[in-house]
Amino acid sequence: MAVQAYVLVRTLPGQAAEALAHIMSTPGVSSAHAVTGPTDIIAFVEAPSMDALGRLIVSRIQQAPGVTRTTTCVVTPIESPAR
Secondary structure (H helix, E strand, O other): OOEEEEEEEEEOOOOHHHHHHHHHOOOOEEEEEEOOOOOOEEEEEEEOOHHHHHHHHHHHHOOOOOEEEEEEEEOOOOOOOOO
16 A cells, blocks of 8 residues: 655745745655645655655655755544444
8 A cells, every 4th residue: 555645845935836846746746735834835745665755755855946844744544433
């Protein structure tokens, strides 16, 4: 099963548009949006393994122009309790 995660991205002032364009063109990024608040961009990513997810974030997303910090939130399935 693929690993899915939301990546919260902070950028330098005035650099969000360029970073967003780079992130959106990255293989493994399903969607990415500029947002308001303490985070400038939120990307939804998918990778075949945790190792591949780490490589995607470190070698592609963190290297996007203007990116200063990322926080990764891995999707974890939660089953509903039996009734």
